[in-house]
Amino acid sequence: MLGIKNGKRLNEFYPDYVIFDLETTGISCYNDKIVEISAIKVKDGDVIEEFSELVNPERKIPYYATRVNGITDDMVETERIFDDVLPDFLDFIGDNILVGHNIHAFDMKFLYRESARMYGKTLTNDYVDTLYYARKRLPRLPHHRLVDLADYFDISTAGAHRALNDCRMNQKVYERLSEL
Numbered sequence: 001m002l003g004i005k006n007g008k009r010l011n012e013f014y015p016d017y018v019i020f021d022l023e024t025t026g027i028s029c030y031n032d033k034i035v036e037i038s039a040i041k042v043k044d045g046d047v048i049e050e051f052s053e054l055v056n057p058e059r060k061i062p063y064y065a066t067r068v069n070g071i072t073d074d075m076v077e078t079e080r081i082f083d084d085v086l087p088d089f090l091d092f093i094g095d096n097i098l099v100g101h102n103i104h105a106f107d108m109k110f111l112y113r114e115s116a117r118m119y120g121k122t123l124t125n126d127y128v129d130t131l132y133y134a135r136k137r138l139p140r141l142p143h144h145r146l147v148d149l150a151d152y153f154d155i156s157t158a159g160a161h162r163a164l165n166d167c168r169m170n171q172k173v174y175e176r177l178s179e180l
Contacts, residue, residue, distance in 0.1 A: 001095055002121040006112060009104050010097065010128050011136055013178035016043050017128070018092070019099040019171045021163040022107045023069040025061050029109035033057035034082050035071050037089055038163035040171055041096070047171065051092040052164040054079045069161045086114055090123075098127040101146040101170050105129075130174050137180045149173045 020039035026032035038052035054071065056079045066072055100107050108127060115123050134144045141148070147157045150169050153176045159165030 001090055001093070001124060002115060002119055003124040004121065005124060006108075006122050007098070007124050007126040009132070010126050011132050012128070013133075013174070014097050014099075014128065015045060016096065017099045017174075018042070018094075018096040019167050019174065020093070020103075020107065021100055021166040021170070022110055023065075023071055023161070023163050024110065025057050025059065025065050027106070029106070029113055032110075033059060034110055034114070035061060035065070035076055036069070036163040037082075037085060038167050039089065039092055040164075040167045041092070042171060045175055049092070050164065050167075051089065053085050053088075055082050055085055056080065057082075071162075082114060083118060086118060090115075093125060095125065098125045099130060099170070099174055100127070101130045101166070101173075103127060103129050104132065128174070130170055130177065133174070133177055137177045146170055146173065149177075 018039050018041050022034050023036035024032045024034050034055050035057050036054050040047050041049040054076050056076045061073050111123050131144055134149050147160055150157045150173055155172045
């Protein structure tokens, strides 16, 4: 879970995993803050538990971020700050393999930063980025965004860009990719 070395990126299917997603105030893992974190624990293809929290970023959420994820300042005003949420998230994920879409270039960097800031250690969980996995399994597909993959597999994209909805969508995509 926490240690001195980042987890490594894997590129295959694992039947037991935790799929997660973040929504943030922007795209900079150096300056932006997390406003929502969600995760789904999966065992042998079955969802066994969910985790989801809005997070008070202790700053205004930029208009462009709200336009993407629909999360407003009013929605997070009374929510816990990330320092209070991270320990619960770490307990939820344990030592499980993490799965998420574009997490190698985005979400993991936020978690590495926050873990180092709070604990002086990094997140050691290995992870599967479904963007890379989809490129491997569907190389001829012109785009590999999560909504494109969901459309390809005829999976609903309703509620996209909210963390828990993206987790649910991506869990189905990951399972379908494993069948190819």
